[in-house]
Amino acid sequence: MRYSLLSVAFLVAATPVAAQDARKGEELAQQQCAACHGKDFVTGIDPTYPKLAGQYQDYLEKVLRDYQTGARKNPIMNGIAKPLTRDDIRNVSAYLSALPGPLSNQTR
Amino acid sequence: MKLCSLLLSAAAVAIAQPAAAQATKTGATSSASSAEVPVSMCIGCHSIPGYQSSFPYVYRVPKIGGQSQPYIEAALKAYRQGARNHPSMMAVAKGLTDQQISAVAAYYAARGNAAVVAAVK
Numbered sequence: 001m002r003y004s005l006l007s008v009a010f011l012v013a014a015t016p017v018a019a020q021d022a023r024k025g026e027e028l029a030q031q032q033c034a035a036c037h038g039k040d041f042v043t044g045i046d047p048t049y050p051k052l053a054g055q056y057q058d059y060l061e062k063v064l065r066d067y068q069t070g071a072r073k074n075p076i077m078n079g080i081a082k083p084l085t086r087d088d089i090r091n092v093s094a095y096l097s098a099l100p101g102p103l104s105n106q107t108r
Numbered sequence: 109m110k111l112c113s114l115l116l117s118a119a120a121v122a123i124a125q126p127a128a129a130q131a132t133k134t135g136a137t138s139s140a141s142s143a144e145v146p147v148s149m150c151i152g153c154h155s156i157p158g159y160q161s162s163f164p165y166v167y168r169v170p171k172i173g174g175q176s177q178p179y180i181e182a183a184l185k186a187y188r189q190g191a192r193n194h195p196s197m198m199a200v201a202k203g204l205t206d207q208q209i210s211a212v213a214a215y216y217a218a219r220g221n222a223a224v225v226a227a228v229k
Binding site: 048051054073 | 169
């Protein structure tokens with residue numbers, strides 16, 4: 001019993017880095033996304049470009065995966081999403097979802 | 109599965125149509141303010157914080173309150189044409205006129221998180 005608890009503790013301690021890295025996400029977002037979606041990810045250069053700040057992380061990941069596979073088509077976004085790794089997608093989505101912005105689902 | 113969800117969403121749209129006629133007009137600030145705002149089709153997914161959808165990839169449906177009006181319009185038109193692919197959104201968008209699309213978009217664009225909007229400005 002004591003051993004199994006110990007090994008659980010060891011596993012937990014050994015795996016933290018794999019999860020997500022919002023700082024890497026910030027770097028990537030500022031390099032790849034900010035030029036069109038805005039440095040604050042609220043005021044993009046074109047009003048048809050969506051606001052990303054505060055959007056759900058899992059939705060952003062889904063969208064990027066869809067752009068990567070071509071399930072969703074947009075010439076610019078397909079090109080940007082293509083070279084991203086799974087970690088890139090997770091990191092950048094984690095960063096964007098944590099930013100303050102006007103997006104809300106309290107709309108009733 | 110796909111067919112099943114298509115049928116389901118088609119049914120949902122059919123049920124939602126009459127209710128849309130009574131939908132509130134408040135919030136439609138654009139030129140389309142005279143049109144009905146059929147948001148009854150949207151709120152069941154987009155106004156429930158954290159609501160998850162879309163087997164087999166489960167993710168939270170996006171927040172659309174406070175999104176820009178032109179983006180929401182473009183998204184709905186892409187769903188209507190089939191350029192963007194999501195069973196329930198395609199079914200919903202197919203039933204909308206251009207006027208209704210801009211009314212819905214204006215409605216949601218005006219419903220951002222007010223405190224955050226003020227702080228950002």
